[in-house]
Amino acid sequence: MSAGEAFEWGLGLLSVSSESARTDTRLLLAHAVGQSRTWAVAHPEAPLPAEEARAFVALCERRRAGVPIAYLLGSAGFCGREFVVDESVLVPRPETEHLVEEALEFIRERIYPRDGPPKVLDVGTGSGAIACTIASETAAKVDATDVSKNALTVAIENARRLGVSERCRFCEGDLVEPVRGNRYDVVIANLPYVPSSDLRQAPDPTAFEPRLALDGGPDGLALYRRLLPQIPQLLTSESLVLLEAAPPTIPMLKELLQRTLPNFAISIGHDYAGLARYIKAAAGVP
Numbered sequence: 001m002s003a004g005e006a007f008e009w010g011l012g013l014l015s016v017s018s019e020s021a022r023t024d025t026r027l028l029l030a031h032a033v034g035q036s037r038t039w040a041v042a043h044p045e046a047p048l049p050a051e052e053a054r055a056f057v058a059l060c061e062r063r064r065a066g067v068p069i070a071y072l073l074g075s076a077g078f079c080g081r082e083f084v085v086d087e088s089v090l091v092p093r094p095e096t097e098h099l100v101e102e103a104l105e106f107i108r109e110r111i112y113p114r115d116g117p118p119k120v121l122d123v124g125t126g127s128g129a130i131a132c133t134i135a136s137e138t139a140a141k142v143d144a145t146d147v148s149k150n151a152l153t154v155a156i157e158n159a160r161r162l163g164v165s166e167r168c169r170f171c172e173g174d175l176v177e178p179v180r181g182n183r184y185d186v187v188i189a190n191l192p193y194v195p196s197s198d199l200r201q202a203p204d205p206t207a208f209e210p211r212l213a214l215d216g217g218p219d220g221l222a223l224y225r226r227l228l229p230q231i232p233q234l235l236t237s238e239s240l241v242l243l244e245a246a247p248p249t250i251p252m253l254k255e256l257l258q259r260t261l262p263n264f265a266i267s268i269g270h271d272y273a274g275l276a277r278y279i280k281a282a283a284g285v286p
Contacts, residue, residue, distance in 0.1 A: 001053050003029065004261025010060045017064045017203065022068055025060070030071050032056035048162055060250070072124055078129040083158050085127050088150035090213040091205075092129040095271040099242045099278055101177030102134050102269065103186050106240045106282075107138045110185075117141055117167075119182070121234060122226065123189040126213060128155025128168070130188055136165035140186075143179050145171045148212060150191070175223070176230050185234050189227060195220040198246075200219040220249045228260045235261075241281040250276040257281055 001009075010025035018024050018137055030037045032055040033048065040046075048056070049273045052195040059072050059103050070076035070091040076083055078092035079100055107118050117139040123143035130223050132155070135142045141166075152170045159168040171178035193216040206214065216222055224243065231241060241261070245253050250268055257279055264281040271277035 001048045002044060003033070003040040003046045003048055006056055007040045007044070008055060010056065013060050013064055015067070020069075024063055025032065027073060028042045028059040028063060029056055032059055034074065040153070043049045050134050058131060064203075066116070067208050068205040071208065076127075078159070079133045081133065083127050083129050083132070083155055083163065086146070086154060087208065088148060088210060089127040089162055090125060090209050091153050095277050096130065098269055099188055099190065099244055100130055100273060101282060102242055102278075103130075103188060103240065104137050106186060107134070107140055111240075117142070118185040120186040121145075121176070121179060121184040122180075122224075123169065123187065124191045124213075125155050126190075130169065130190065131155065131168050131170075132158050132162050132164055132246050134186075135159070135167045136162050140167065142168045143171060143177065143184070145167060145173055145178050147174055148210070151210075152214075156267045158267055175227050176234060179234075182234065184234055185236060185241060186240045186242070187231060187234055191223040191227065191247040193220045193224070193249060194218045195246070195249075216246070216249075219252070220246050221253060224253055224256065228256055231260060235283065239285040240246060242278055243281075247275040247277060250279065253277050 004266055007025055007029055011021055012022050014021040026037055029040050033052045061269050068091050070085050076085045076091050079097050120134055120140045120142045122144040125131050131142045131144040134140055152172055154193055155170050159165045192214050194214045195217055218279050261281050264283050266281045269278040269280055
């Protein structure tokens with residue numbers, strides 16, 4: 001089998017199940033043979049060794065079954081960087097980049113006192129994509145928590161790869177329990193927010209992601225209801241709070257946060273599709 005023949009075979013297999021069949025096939029072929037993503041296009045006549053052909057076929061079969069492309073490749077892009085991912089973490093979403101952009105803008109616009117660089121808390125860090133990106137883009141010191149030991153292993157590896165291990169501290173535990181007593185300039189949470197009844201079944205790709213990272217309880221806000229009462233003691237007089245959730249739950253989450261932080265200016269942020277996606281709460285705003 002040549003590279004071109006392998007590509008055509010994979011494309012035919014995935015066309016019935018993937019809306020991005022051509023891209024998926026190219027990525028999986030490149031991954032199987034250890035070449036660049038354009039290699040098969042440039043060298044369609046190149047012979048494919050049997051071992052690499054078998055690896056490619058196996059990857060395509062798993063993709064047809066619905067396994068996310070990021071899990072098959074072992075990485076996912078986020079904010080212009082590649083992050084290691086596996087089945088223990090949620091695949092980073094483009095929508096979450098908005099939270100990072102808000103945090104970066106907030107940090108860059110402020111002059112911090114002599115007591116050191118800004119302090120950021122990422123609750124439910126998963127792969128560490130939020131924490132590592134902020135540490136990469138600023139001088140901030142970032143604490144990140146997660147209940148999943150396996151997820152933290154992935155996050156620690158991402159921090160190492162990006163050279164920010166010294167400014168990222170990963171803590172195993174429930175919500176903010178591991179960092180109780182600390183205060184932060186920015187608190188970000190992208191907690192599980194899919195209502196239990198909306199969780200998908202295979203072959204939907206999200207069915208292969210950890211339920212722990214998706215299931216937000218009956219209305220998608222169960223974990224946020226537990227988190228919100230703990231937020232005030234984490235904040236300074238000028239902190240920023242950013243919470244991501246499912247669009248239908250945003251109005252209720254905003255109401256809950258207004259009750260928790262009545263003196264904060266609270267607004268709704270939208271994702272690339274124009275859907276309400278996150279809540280922003282800023283202190284010290286008239």
